Structures are given as structure tokens and as C-alpha cells.
Amino acid sequence: MSTREITAELISIGDELLIGQTINTNAGWIGAELSSIGIRTKRVQTIADDAAAITSALDDTASDIILITGGLGPTKDDITKHTLCTYFDTRLVRHPDIEARIVAFFEQLGRDPLESNRAQADLPEACEVVPNERGTASGMWFAKGERVFVSMPGVPYEMKAMMRQEVLPRLRERFRPPTIIHRTLLTTGLGESHLAERIAAWETGLVADRIKLAYLPSPGIVKLRLSAYAEQDPVATRGRVDRQAEALYRLVPELIFGEGEDRLEQVVGLALKGKGQTLALAESCTGGYVSHLITSVPGSSAYYTGGVVSYANAVKMEELGIPSDMLELNGAVSRPVVEKMAAGVRQALHTDWSIALSGVAGPDGGTAEKPVGTVWMAVAGPGGVRSVKGFFPGTRDLVIKRSALAALNMLRLALLRGEEAWKQAPVPQEGDEL
Amino acid sequence: MSTREITAELISIGDELLIGQTINTNAGWIGAELSSIGIRTKRVQTIADDAAAITSALDDTASDIILITGGLGPTKDDITKHTLCTYFDTRLVRHPDIEARIVAFFEQLGRDPLESNRAQADLPEACEVVPNERGTASGMWFAKGERVFVSMPGVPYEMKAMMRQEVLPRLRERFRPPTIIHRTLLTTGLGESHLAERIAAWETGLVADRIKLAYLPSPGIVKLRLSAYAEQDPVATRGRVDRQAEALYRLVPELIFGEGEDRLEQVVGLALKGKGQTLALAESCTGGYVSHLITSVPGSSAYYTGGVVSYANAVKMEELGIPSDMLELNGAVSRPVVEKMAAGVRQALHTDWSIALSGVAGPDGGTAEKPVGTVWMAVAGPGGVRSVKGFFPGTRDLVIKRSALAALNMLRLALLRGEEAWKQAPVPQEGDEL
Numbered sequence: 001m002s003t004r005e006i007t008a009e010l011i012s013i014g015d016e017l018l019i020g021q022t023i024n025t026n027a028g029w030i031g032a033e034l035s036s037i038g039i040r041t042k043r044v045q046t047i048a049d050d051a052a053a054i055t056s057a058l059d060d061t062a063s064d065i066i067l068i069t070g071g072l073g074p075t076k077d078d079i080t081k082h083t084l085c086t087y088f089d090t091r092l093v094r095h096p097d098i099e100a101r102i103v104a105f106f107e108q109l110g111r112d113p114l115e116s117n118r119a120q121a122d123l124p125e126a127c128e129v130v131p132n133e134r135g136t137a138s139g140m141w142f143a144k145g146e147r148v149f150v151s152m153p154g155v156p157y158e159m160k161a162m163m164r165q166e167v168l169p170r171l172r173e174r175f176r177p178p179t180i181i182h183r184t185l186l187t188t189g190l191g192e193s194h195l196a197e198r199i200a201a202w203e204t205g206l207v208a209d210r211i212k213l214a215y216l217p218s219p220g221i222v223k224l225r226l227s228a229y230a231e232q233d234p235v236a237t238r239g240r241v242d243r244q245a246e247a248l249y250r251l252v253p254e255l256i257f258g259e260g261e262d263r264l265e266q267v268v269g270l271a272l273k274g275k276g277q278t279l280a281l282a283e284s285c286t287g288g289y290v291s292h293l294i295t296s297v298p299g300s301s302a303y304y305t306g307g308v309v310s311y312a313n314a315v316k317m318e319e320l321g322i323p324s325d326m327l328e329l330n331g332a333v334s335r336p337v338v339e340k341m342a343a344g345v346r347q348a349l350h351t352d353w354s355i356a357l358s359g360v361a362g363p364d365g366g367t368a369e370k371p372v373g374t375v376w377m378a379v380a381g382p383g384g385v386r387s388v389k390g391f392f393p394g395t396r397d398l399v400i401k402r403s404a405l406a407a408l409n410m411l412r413l414a415l416l417r418g419e420e421a422w423k424q425a426p427v428p429q430e431g432d433e434l
Numbered sequence: 435m436s437t438r439e440i441t442a443e444l445i446s447i448g449d450e451l452l453i454g455q456t457i458n459t460n461a462g463w464i465g466a467e468l469s470s471i472g473i474r475t476k477r478v479q480t481i482a483d484d485a486a487a488i489t490s491a492l493d494d495t496a497s498d499i500i501l502i503t504g505g506l507g508p509t510k511d512d513i514t515k516h517t518l519c520t521y522f523d524t525r526l527v528r529h530p531d532i533e534a535r536i537v538a539f540f541e542q543l544g545r546d547p548l549e550s551n552r553a554q555a556d557l558p559e560a561c562e563v564v565p566n567e568r569g570t571a572s573g574m575w576f577a578k579g580e581r582v583f584v585s586m587p588g589v590p591y592e593m594k595a596m597m598r599q600e601v602l603p604r605l606r607e608r609f610r611p612p613t614i615i616h617r618t619l620l621t622t623g624l625g626e627s628h629l630a631e632r633i634a635a636w637e638t639g640l641v642a643d644r645i646k647l648a649y650l651p652s653p654g655i656v657k658l659r660l661s662a663y664a665e666q667d668p669v670a671t672r673g674r675v676d677r678q679a680e681a682l683y684r685l686v687p688e689l690i691f692g693e694g695e696d697r698l699e700q701v702v703g704l705a706l707k708g709k710g711q712t713l714a715l716a717e718s719c720t721g722g723y724v725s726h727l728i729t730s731v732p733g734s735s736a737y738y739t740g741g742v743v744s745y746a747n748a749v750k751m752e753e754l755g756i757p758s759d760m761l762e763l764n765g766a767v768s769r770p771v772v773e774k775m776a777a778g779v780r781q782a783l784h785t786d787w788s789i790a791l792s793g794v795a796g797p798d799g800g801t802a803e804k805p806v807g808t809v810w811m812a813v814a815g816p817g818g819v820r821s822v823k824g825f826f827p828g829t830r831d832l833v834i835k836r837s838a839l840a841a842l843n844m845l846r847l848a849l850l851r852g853e854e855a856w857k858q859a860p861v862p863q864e865g866d867e868l
Contacts, residue, residue: 018475020466021650023459027480032454041452043487044480046461053476060494216455281722281743287729288715288722291743295721298797298830305746306753309715309725312739315783319740319753349749363732396732 006177007063008034010044013054013070013080014154017046026069026156033163038177038229039065054083064147064175067167070154072137074116081124081140084151088142090126098129102136130166134158139166148174179230181237183245184216184223186262187255188405189426192217195255202244202251209240219398220405224248254424257412264408265293271415272303272353279411280349281307282320282341284332285359285375290404305349310341320344333358333370339385342378353415354380355407361399375403377427379410383419390427402428440611441497442468444478447488447504447514448588451480460503460590467597472611472663473499488517498581498609501601504588506571508550515558515574518585522576524560532563536570564600568592573600582608613664615671617679618650618657620696621689622839623860626651629689636678636685643674653832654839658682688858691846698842699727705849706737706787713845714783715741716754716775718766719793719809724838739783744775754778767792767804773821776814787849788814789841795833809837811861813844817853824861836862
């Protein structure tokens with residue numbers, strides 16, 4: 001195990017990044033991957049497809065590892081490879097095996113490769129070639145003294161596969177950064193400060209186990225990342241991290257909906273599929289967004305029958321059977337109406353479960369009694385219908401996204417922890433910090 | 435007017451950017467804004483909240499304009515202001531007027547400001563203060579010889595207002611970059627190469643008018659940006675650009691749905707509102723996404739009554755009146771079914787117009803006859819119902835997003851150019867390049 005910190009710098013090459021035509025998402029992704037294997041990213045330089053700019057950016061680095069993305073395409077404005085050739089004082093040589101792969105790739109598309117496509121098989125003599133299984137631009141690995149420079153394509157789909165399959169394993173092999181054990185638990189329902197209060201005692205206990213905790217907030221979700229250096233015994237470290245993760249599950253089961261890359265709509269879908277049960281939706285303020293989330297999951301037709309977006313009161317009456325006097329008496333944003341919406345759509349679509357939402361998404365339509373951000377949410381199931389009022393302040397977009405997550409979390413609890421468990425779902429109220 | 439190019443460099447400060455917790459969207463946005471006033475961004479440096487890193491990044495710049503974002507919060511890891519103070523050899527002085535604004539800001543939230551909040555009114559003596567109308571962190575403008583360094587908050591909502599209202603006008607005033615006249619026309623329905631073929635003759639004519647054209651593609655949309663240097667006579671230049679834009683409108687009216695920041699769902703909403711007409715939706719493969727787009731527009735309840743997401747065939751039959759033998763005979767992804775969906779939802783929800791979509795979003799469910807990406811789309815209106823089959827290859831997410839845009843464009847044409855005009859909507863077919 002290395003005793004000093006291993007550092008990296010990234011160089012993102014591309015005119016389109018500087019004029020804002022493309023957002024540089026590669027740099028953040030690479031930084032996160034490096035961090036997960038214990039390498040610290042010190043700086044990202046984003047520069048133009050320009051030989052002088054590339055050379056100056058390379059000269060300007062001082063880290064152990066320099067990762068370069070972009071500028072490897074077949075067109076004449078892609079100059080990274082030629083610039084690296086000059087920088088490392090080497091020459092291009094053609095690799096027949098790579099050329100054959102490029103030709104086969106084009107034949108598969110029913111097209112003939114141009115000479116500029118074949119020329120992607122010309123690579124610097126001084127580099128180790130890094131295979132690109134998803135495209136025609138090979139990566140290049142240059143060693144210079146103790147330092148390493150790696151050039152990768154800028155297309156995220158190609159770069160990500162190359163990083164995970166080739167570059168990260170080689171970097172671990174070469175630099176032996178300290179092994180870090182991670183687990184990331186995903187929570188919803190409480191803002192960062194309230195969550196921190198709730199789990200304060202547990203968090204204090206992490207110190208003795210030499211586990212670090214990071215709060216990573218985004219709208220409606222706070223990720224909790226546990227990490228620990230593996231030291232001499234990775235299995236024991238993994239055990240410590242797992243024990244603390246299990247302790248957190250026992251402490252706040254209502255808040256944790258998954259881990260890593262899980263999405264709440266997937267978790268709900270898996271639970272429905274596991275039980276062989278079905279879902280319908282009745283949406284007012286969220287306008288189809290919950291339905292969009294549910295159906296963004298491949299295979300959702302196995303458990304999702306459909307939904308009604310009842311934007312107008314007439315639709316609430318005719319499609320969901322809401323009596324007009326109920327609407328007049330209580331208003332559309334009310335407990336009786338949202339419960340009747342949930343019961344109505346469950347009955348009409350013959351499902352086991354349903355979710356309904358009715359609220360004020362804004363920016364207009366708020367009142368003193370029902371300000372923008374007020375959302376009634378109901379879940380109906382085999383045992384009846386329950387509802388709760390939440391308050392999700394913010395822009396129209398945030399009201400929609402946060403209330404959708406809160407309603408899905410209610411259903412998750414009802415499915416996984418028994419029908420009464422939805423009551424445990426924490427729902428933000430007026431005056432709460434988010 | 436300046437005769438040489440004005441250049442800028444950006445410095446984005448924040449640990450969260452380097453570990454990928456937050457994606458650096460500020461840099462691209464600023465680059466686009468600078469480009470629109472004729473200033474070229476040469477480089478972005480993304481660095482940690484670290485005094486040595488900030489100083490080294492500042493030393494390392496050579497452009498006319500250095501724009502710095504981030505690290506201006508009230509907590510102790512926000513060190514940009516102190517580092518700039520040392521860098522420009524000046525000291526902090528408290529601004530009582532800014533302190534009063536901060537106190538008022540907290541009072542409005544019903545809270546007492548901490549001393550760390552009040553300390554945001556301490557600003558370097560040597561800078562010009564740049565007001566922040568959306569938050570408590572002021573901007574700082576330092577002049578150093580011919581160069582300018584501006585520090586702004588990293589919160590996008592605050593930074594963007596400060597850029598547009600304060601920084602961009604001051605930069606124009608100080609550097610007098612050549613005035614550039616822009617118009618950006620938004621198209622949908624044709625991929626970049628097909629679009630280029632279609633408008634080739636028009637594009638050739640731009641040269642004589644000294645107008646540059648850029649194609650900016652994103653899924654389902656290609657933006658066409660016209661730009662020209664204003665030279666001696668900005669009014670005449672504006673006239674040349676406008677005339678070419680009008681010529682493009684005449685050439686491909688079916689493709690252009692708006693300009694600048696317009697969104698297709700807004701354009702459709704405005705057209706419905708203008709006519710006092712209403713819309714309903716019947717979605718199968720898009721699963722509520724079109725409804726989500728429509729309702730993401732504030733005020734959409736004025737023209738959108740609601741919709742049915744008919745994922746299961748039973749819902750198509752019961753809610754939309756599709757006969758079961760029609761489903762058996764043709765399958766759900768077929769002309770008769772999608773037309774009946776459109777007619778059924780229009781009738782059930784009593785609207786002037788409706789859109790229906792039924793297709794194979796994938797990744798599973800494709801057949802040789804109806805591969806993944808096949809989507810039938812129908813528009814029903816006062817004059818009857820029309821439908822067309824499109825082919826939108828790609829991931830599930832792309833099939834949903836591209837077919838949603840194509841269907842909205844059909845409705846746009848029917849609304850704005852007469853009910854038969856939807857036929858002009860170009861809809862991608864199998865074998866098309868996208």
C-alpha cells in the first residue's frame with residue numbers, strides 16, 4: 001500500500017465544451033471514479049482543440065496521473081493524437097489488428113471506411129494502446145518517469161467503458177493507491193440537516209470504526225456515502241462498513257430506499273413484480289411525471305396498467321368518480337378528493353395499488369391556506385386508502401419532483417413493510433428546512 | 435470597436451466539482467454567454483477550495499478577463515474572498531448597506547443571521563462590489579493593469595442573474611468586443627445531415643451576407659445559430675440576419691418550432707391558448723412523458739384537461755373504448771388503435787384536440803415487423819383524426835423523448851398552419867440517419 005497521496009489531473013479537450021454546446025460531464029464522472037479508488041483529482045483543465053493549448057496544458061500539470069479526454073475522432077479538427085506524438089517525441093505506426101477491427105466495424109454498418117477512418121489505427125510508437133471496445137478511437141497510455149498520461153475518447157459511452165475495464169485496473173496496479181471500501185445508501189424524505197440530527201448518535205459511532213460519512217444531497221434525495229481505508233485486512237474493513245450500514249437500515253428503514261445507482265421507481269417496480277401485484281396512478285399537480293418515472297423502467301408493463309392525469313376538475317369527476325359537491329366543498333387540493341382519486345383509479349383500472357396526487361405546483365394558484373408547494377398524496381391498497389399532506393416549496397419543477405418521490409416512498413413502505421408502514425414515510429411540512 | 439480578439443478564462447472553485455458530486459454546468463453557460471457577445475473562452479480550470487490551488491490558478495492565467503465562480507459562502511471552507519484579498523494585496527472592509535440587506539434577508543426567513551452571515555458584508559477594499567440580487571454573497575470586480583478579474587457565487591441561480599444584469603454589461607463597456615448579431619432557430623423532425631441537405635442552397639447564400647451558421651444538435655432537436663459581426667452598422671447587420679432567418683422560415687416552416695430558449699411544449703401551449711382550445715392525451719409507449727412536458731409549462735391548466743396513460747390493453751379498451759377485436763387483429767402498435775385512442779380520449783375528455791402514441795419503447799418487445807423504436811402517432815381535431823408511423827431508434831429514453839417531440843410537432847403544425855398541415859411534419863422512418 002502506498003503511503004503518500006496519489007493525485008490526478010484531467011484535461012478535457014473540445015471547442016464545444018468552451019462555448020457551452022456540450023456540458024462537460026466526463027470530468028465529474030472520472031473524478032468520482034478516481035475518488036472511489038483513493039486517487040484525488042486536483043484540477044480539471046478544459047481547453048480547445050488547439051495544439052498550443054494542449055501542449056501548454058500538459059506542461060502545466062504536476063500530478064502522478066494525467067487523464068485526457070477528447071479530440072480523438074477521425075476529422076481534421078481532432079488533433080490530440082498528433083499533439084501527443086510531438087509532445088512525447090514519437091511517431092505514428094499503423095496497427096493492422098486495429099485497422100481490421102475498424103474495417104469490420106464499418107462493414108457491419110454496411111459502409112466502406114474512409115482513409116481517415118483507417119488512420120485511427122495509426123498510433124504513437126511510444127504508447128501502450130488501450131483498447132476501445134465501443135468505438136474506433138483507441139486509448140493511449142504514456143509513461144514518463146514516475147508519471148502516467150492517458151488519452152481517451154471524449155464520447156462518454158466509450159470513455160466510461162475504457163475507464164472501468166482498462167484504465168482504472170491499470171492505475172491500481174501501477175500506483176497501488178490505498179484500497180477504499182464504499183457503500184452508498186440512498187435516502188428520501190428528510191433534508192440534510194434533519195437527517196443529520198436523526199442519525200447523529202449513529203454517526204458519532206463511525207469514528208471508532210474509522211469510517212467516514214459524506215452527505216450528498218440532490219432534490220428530494222440525500223445519499224449517505226460510507227468509506228473506509230482497507231488497511232491490512234480488506235475483509236475486516238468490509239465487515240465494519242457492512243455492520244454500520246445494517247445499523248443504519250435498522251435505525252431509519254423508512255428513509256433508505258436503495259443503494260448505489262438504484263432509483264426509487266425501480267425499487268417500487270421490483271417490489272410490485274415480486275408480489276405479482278399491479279399499480280395505477282391518478283395525477284393532478286404532477287401532471288404525468290410519476291407515470292413517466294414508473295414507465296422509464298424497462299419491463300414496467302408487467303405491473304403498471306396505466307393512469308389518469310386529471311388536470312381539469314371535469315376529468316376528476318368523470319374519469320375518477322369525484323362528486324362535484326366534494327370538489328366544491330373541499331377544493332381539488334384536499335384529503336377527500338385525493339383519497340377518492342386513488343380509490344377511483346384503483347377501481348377503474350382494476351389494480352392492487354394506486355397512488356394519487358393533488359397539489360399546487362405554482363408559480364400561480366397558491367393561497368394563504370394552500371400555498372404553492374402544498375400537495376395531498378394518497379396510497380390505496382387492498383386494506384384501504386390513506387393520505388397525507390406534504391409541503392414542498394420551490395420552483396414548479398421541484399414541487400413536481402419532490403412530491404413524486406414522497407408519494408413513491410409511501411408506496412414502497414406499504415409494499416415492503418406492510419400496509420400500515422406508509423405512515424412512517426416522513427413527509428416535509430410547512431416550516432421544515434429542505 | 436476593438437480590432438483584436440478579447441479572450442477569457444474561467445476558474446470554477448469547489449471540491450464537489452472535482453469528486454463529481456456536482457456537475458460543472460456554470461462553465462458551459464458562461465462560455466455560451468461570453469461567446470454571444472464576441473468574447474472567446476480559452477480555458478476553464480476547475481480546482482479545489484484551497485488557497486494554494488486558487489493562487490496558482492490565478493497566476494496561470496493570461497487572458498483579458500478572468501471569471502471566477504464558487505467559494506463565496508459563509509462557511510469556513512469558502513476561502514475565495516480571503517485568497518483574493520491576499521492575491522490583490524488588499525484588506526476587507528465592512529459595507530454597512532450590504533450588512534443591512536443580509537440582516538433583512540434573514541429576518542424575512544424569520545431567522546437571526548449569525549456573525550458568519552454578517553461577515554459576507556466584508557469585502558476587499560480594492561474591488562468594485564458587484565450586487566447579488568438573489569443571495570447574500572456579493573460579487574467582486576478587480577482591475578489589474580489592462581486585465582479584469584471577477585469573482586461570483588457558484589450557485590447557478592445567483593451567478594446567472596449577476597452575469598446578465600451586471601457582469602456582461604460591464605465587460606462590454608470595458609472591452610468593447612465586436613458586436614455580434616445572433617438568431618437561433620430551433621428545428622425538429624430531421625437529423626443534422628438530412629437538414630443540411632434540405633437547406634444547402636440557402637446555406638450557400640449566407641456567405642455573401644457574411645453570416646455564419648452553426649448546427650447544434652441534441653436528441654430530436656437541431657438548433658441553427660446564425661451569427662454575424664455588426665461591423666459599422668448594427669442595424670444593417672440585424673436586417674441581413676433577419677432577412678435570412680425569414681427566408682429559412684419560408685423554406686422549412688414545418689421544421690422550425692421556435693427560437694432561442696423556446697420549448698416545443700410552450701409553443702403548442704401558446705397556440706392552444708391563443709385559440710381558446712383544449713387538449714387531451716392518450717399515451718401508451720411514452721407513459722406520461724408528453725403529459726409531463728405539457729404540464730411543466732406554468733399555466734397549462736388553461737388548455738390541458740388531462741390524459742390517459744393506457745399501458746395495459748384493458749385500459750385501452752375500458753378507458754378509451756378500443757374494441758378488443760381491433761387490438762387482436764392489429765396489435766396495440768397500429769394505425770387503427772392509435773387513431774381510436776386519439777378519438778376516444780378527445781371524446782371522453784371533451785377537448786378540441788388530442789394526441790395519442792402507441793409504440794415499442796424497448797429494450798424488449800420488438801419484432802421483425804415492429805422493431806424497437808416503432809411508434810404510431812395520431813392527432814385528432816375538429817376535422818377528424820390522422821396518424822403516421824415513425825421510427826425512433828435508440829435507448830428506451832430516446833424512443834420516448836424523440837417520439838414525444840414528433841407528436842407535439844404534428845399538433846403544432848395542425849394548430850398554426852391548418853388541420854391538414856400536420857402531414858408536413860417530417861417523421862423519421864426506418865433507415866433514416868438520425
